[in-house]
Amino acid sequence: MKYTEEHEWLRVEGDLVVVGITEHAAEQLGDVVFVELPELETQVAKGDEICVIESVKAASDILAPLDGEIVETNEALIDNPALVNEDPTGDAWFFKMKIADMAELDSYMDEDAYKDFIG
């Protein structure tokens, strides 16, 4: 598992990268009430705001962690946004993307580095 400074986790699954938000992020957001997912088969660039997550109080975005194509999204989050609080690193993945170069993942934090990052 790799982690971004925007509190996303990235997990390699075959030739895809699965993306979600960390437990720390879910806890900071509080009760999630709305999720908007990216469109399938869209090309995204690293840093693009591609998902919206809203809690009772506030809205935040998920940024595309890498350049690539969105190939699958987790529709379960649309009907049950609370899944993000219940199982942020498991069932509440947001999308899967196909990226050109898996080596790009190396630039992100591993678990120990992320733990240090969030203190």
Next chain:
Amino acid sequence: MTDLQRTCLHDLHVELGARMVPFAGYEMPVQYPMGVMGEHQHTRAQAGLFDVSHMGQVILRAPAEALEALVPMDIAGLAEGRQRYAFFTDDSGGILDDLMVANRGDHLFLVVNAACKDADIAHLRAHLDGVEPITDRALLALQGPMAEKALARLVPGVTEMRFMDVRSLDWDGTGLWISRSGYTGEDGFEISLPEPRAEAFARALLAMDEVAPIGLGARDSLRLEAGLCLYGHDIDTTTSPVEAGLTWAIQKRRRAEGGFPGADRIQRELSDGPDRLRVGLRPEGRAPMREGTKLFAAEDSAEPVGAITSGGFGPSLQAPIAMGYLPVDLTKPETVVWAELRGKRLPARVVSLPFRPSTYRK
């Protein structure tokens, strides 16, 4: 958060696991480990305890008529032991702050918003004598269907009170100034008490099964469902009380007589109607529409006709809700307007306020 003030319950909030955030110059609990959703539901089902000590408490030893020069309320007709919702208006008919005014016999007792309290006190002092800001009393709110039962264990006399009554009652040798009111749409109480006794009083309430501590997050979602205005958002100097739908708070004598700042405009709007009105909005779909979201008459119209002033998710409705201003011809319930969200136009339905019926003990 070094420049921020703390209420006398700060250490208790931290002990209870609150997440503290800056609010109106104070470090305040936005939520406790229960979370905003849970705290909201708890208040609706049982009783929630709020620290609102950041708000301004002011004693006014001036004739009721003198205060009437600053607010369009009937203060002279406010009976002893009763409280009334009020607002300071400015010369252009806008709202400087909203507040509660209680008649406590030999003085009036005012509770004003934290963010406005310095300006309010200066405004009062500029026009009136006998303005005494209180700096040594905490203010707590206990809200919800079990608030009376919980508070009566400590202060039996509260069962005699009805909505908007105010009383001085004793708790264990401490003088409490209690009003039966609040900011959640629930039955409940606001309790002013000396700071040195506030923590013990709060702990005595929190020790009861029905009572949980509630942060500012749920305070906001509760008041939004109740259709109550938040100063600086739903009302400010650019909104008149008539536009804000607060004409119910302006008593008949004052409507007729005037004699308050901005009376020209306010009386004109009372007779001719305002150009725009505050409305409730139910977004279709699940996406919350937040403050600042622009509203359009049609999906493809170029210019916005209004904006959302408060918006979010209503935990009791399990749906997004919002308030905002619209031209009067678009304010009929069931009118559909369009909100621009992240570049997309999404429909929202005008509904009457409150979103959830209030349960005051009238």
